[in-house]
Amino acid sequence: MMMKPPLFVTAIALTLSACAKETPRADEAEAPPTVGVFRVALRPVSAGIDVSGTIVAREEAAILPELSGYRVLRVLADEGDQVRRGQPVALLDGALLAGEEARLRAQRTSAQVAAERARSEHLRVADLTGRGVIADETIVQRGFEARAAQAQLQSAQAALREIVVRRGRLTLRSPVSGIIVQRSLRPGDVAGTGTEPPFRIARDGLFELDAEAPEHLLSRLAPGTTATVTLASGRRLTGTVRRLGERIDPATRLGRVRILLPFHPGLRLGGFATASIAGEARSVRSVPLRALSHEGGPSVMTVDKAGRVARVPVRTGARGGGMVELLDGPPSGTPVLLGGSALVVPGQIVKPVEGQP
The missing domain is CATH 2.40.420.20 (conserved putative lor/sdh protein from methanococcus maripaludis s2 fold)
Structure with missing residues (x-):
């Protein structure tokens, strides 16, 4: 009678057989x-390129007070408002000028009276020259006095005109039509004491994308080329390349590209935007x-x-x-x-x- 192998020997044999089946062939592994x-x-x-940059005003104008030291009485416009050329945007307190103007008006009136009196005195004795009725020196002196009085009147009138002009400058007016993009003036401020302009205006409400492009790609662009501009909000606008920079930054080898944008309420000065500029394939x-x-x-x-x-x-x-x-x-x-x-x-x-x- 044949003897059966021990159980542990059978287990080892089965394990080795299973491992052999799982081992991949050499040609499959390699x-x-x-x-x-x-x-x-x-x-x-396409020769077009993608650029990114900052939204800027095509042309920016500043409203500056021509008089300094006067307090702001009222502010009539705010950021985002559209203004016309000559439109009032702020009023300065003219209380100090009011007293000065009243004083100068009184001086002018006094000078008018003095000039009329001196002229009348001169005319009264002008025909008596050489007749011996009155000394010729006195007649000449009366003429000098009339001319001096007339000069005093002209000086008073000029001073009054100057104060009237200054009073008109108490009203700050927009020098151009456009959109106010920044206002730093507040009621109670003293005009002319800050370093920033009280108002900054985007002339005619025109904005541009100020972007940069690699030097070797600028030659593929030309003014008038269409560009698709994407704002940070995802809104897309169709712009036009207006100008290519004449200077290349020696450090970055980048040149500037200005893309004119159509009017849109979503445009914000200083905002980020990207542009895909079309080109010929x-x-x-x-x-x-x-x-x-x-x-x-x-x-x-x-x-x-x-x-x-x-x-x-x-x-x-x-x-x-x-x-x-x-x-x-x-x-x-x-x-x-x-x-x-x-x-x-x-x-x-x-x-x-x-x-x-």
Whole structure:
């Protein structure tokens, strides 16, 4: 009779058999991963660019008091109000000028009386010259007195006119039509003592987006180009490139772009906005945007004929339609990884499969 093996021997044999079934084959473990690739090629890419910046007034005007030392009596306009040229926006207290004006009016009246008296005296003796009735020196003196009295009258009239002009300047008026974007004046303030203008106005209510663009992209823009501007609220406006800056910042290599915006109540001075500036499409060496990696600087992962992956630094240009222009980088025809490059390391062998951008 045959003897049965011990139970522990049977258990060990079953365990080894199960482990052998779970161990993958060597050829399956070493199979390269399949990755999607897209070849570098000449494709039409829009020459437009995306910029961001701050909303500013196209032309800003300041309302400054021409008289200082007078208290603000009333403020007639506030931020956001539309004003016309010459419209009153604030009144200064003219109590001090009122007393001065009354004094000068009295002086003018006195000078008028004195001038009339002196002229009458001169006319009364003017025809007696050479007749011996009165000394000629006296007649000449009367003429001098009449002229002096007339000069005194003119001086009093000029002083009165000046005080009337000053009284008119107690009313602060807008020098242009537009929208008030800032008010720092309050009732009770003393005019002319602050460093900020009491009022700042966006002339004609026109606002612009003051943005910056890379130096190499400015040449692709031109005044009059249409731009789609997106406000912080998400509202989109259609603007127009009005002016390109003549100067490039030597530190940032950026130039300024001014985009004129249509009137909209959602525009706020100093607000943030982005703009997509349209441009003509042109054929350039490009890759899909999702092939671009920014780790350690812009780069793409290329795949050679042996399936080996390599990281290649690139310099990009225009973007549009999900594509990005390569100013520097791999030549046309080179396969580049479309996505998932973080899962692949340089030097690794992969199985490339042509994909869609």
